[in-house]
Amino acid sequence: MRGQAGDVRLYLVTGPVPPGADLVDVVADAVGGGVTTVQLRDKDATTDDLVRLGERLTERIGTRATFVLNDDLQAARALSGAGLHVGPDDLHPARAREALGDDAVVGWSLHHVDQLKDEAAVAACSYLAVSPVWPTPTKTDTTAPWGLDGVRRLRDLVPADLPLVAIGGISAANAASVVGAGADGVCVVSAICSSPDPGDAAHTLREIVDAALAARAEEGR
Numbered sequence: 503m504r505g506q507a508g509d510v511r512l513y514l515v516t517g518p519v520p521p522g523a524d525l526v527d528v529v530a531d532a533v534g535g536g537v538t539t540v541q542l543r544d545k546d547a548t549t550d551d552l553v554r555l556g557e558r559l560t561e562r563i564g565t566r567a568t569f570v571l572n573d574d575l576q577a578a579r580a581l582s583g584a585g586l587h588v589g590p591d592d593l594h595p596a597r598a599r600e601a602l603g604d605d606a607v608v609g610w611s612l613h614h615v616d617q618l619k620d621e622a623a624v625a626a627c628s629y630l631a632v633s634p635v636w637p638t639p640t641k642t643d644t645t646a647p648w649g650l651d652g653v654r655r656l657r658d659l660v661p662a663d664l665p666l667v668a669i670g671g672i673s674a675a676n677a678a679s680v681v682g683a684g685a686d687g688v689c690v691v692s693a694i695c696s697s698p699d700p701g702d703a704a705h706t707l708r709e710i711v712d713a714a715l716a717a718r719a720e721e722g723r
């Protein structure tokens with residue numbers, strides 16, 4: 503059972519915000535600008551920290567965006583309705599599905615094409631993520647970047663009804679090319695979190711993604 507992916511068109515993964523800015527305000531502005539899914543990611547936070555911050559974030563976001571935790575199943579379980587994003591070195595997606603139930607959003611990063619041979623994992627997921635498309639200073643411990651050819655290759659291999667998002671080095675300058683290559687949504691950290699105006703950055707990205715999805719639909723792809 504895959505659960506519902508929710509709307510993955512513009513997917514914000516949290517990261518460092520400029521000095522003096524509050525992450526909750528940044529995320530709220532970004533959701534106001536058009537972010538459809540928010541992932542709380544802080545590799546240094548404890549489960550308690552994540553739950554406390556998750557409560558503040560979900561209170562501000564309400565039902566305007568899907569909310570997902572990175573890596574931490576316990577934190578996801580503590581936050582009603584939260585989903586979980588895992589990678590191949592984390593909890594297996596089928597275990598996350600069992601723990602969170604049929605309706606939860608469960609996402610899985612694709613680092614290697616061989617991961618698609620794990621049918622139980624793919625079947626448990628609400629979406630898959632091409633990770634990373636390009637190298638990025640935001641996360642340096644990645645496997646080799648897929649590039650746009652990798653996005654095309656994975657879109658051909660992943661079941662057509664399973665949303666495929668893309669992450670890593672994506673900005674307003676290249677988001678359309680990622681959607682053109684077959685991604686159903688783009689995930690960003692710095693393009694929004696490092697922006698002096700996160701709401702405007704999200705609005706610009708959302709317009710680009712929506713236009714690229716519409717162009718793809720018109721071409722019948």
Ligand SMILES: Cc1ncc(COP(=O)(O)OP(=O)(O)O)c(N)n1
Pocket residue numbers: 513515541543572573587588589590591592609611631633641667669689
């Ligand atoms: C949407 C999305 N895609 C990929 C990742 C990376 O996950 P992972 O490979 O497990 O690496 P960490 O984020 O845990 O460092 C992601 N978090 N979100």
Ligand SMILES: Cc1ncsc1CCOP(=O)(O)O
Pocket residue numbers: 515633634638639640641644669670671672689690691692693
């Ligand atoms: C969390 C994560 N997973 C793969 S790349 C990445 C970071 C993406 O950050 P940015 O959008 O700033 O390139």
Ligand SMILES: [Mg+2]
Pocket residue numbers: 572573587588589592
């Ligand atoms: Mg992980």
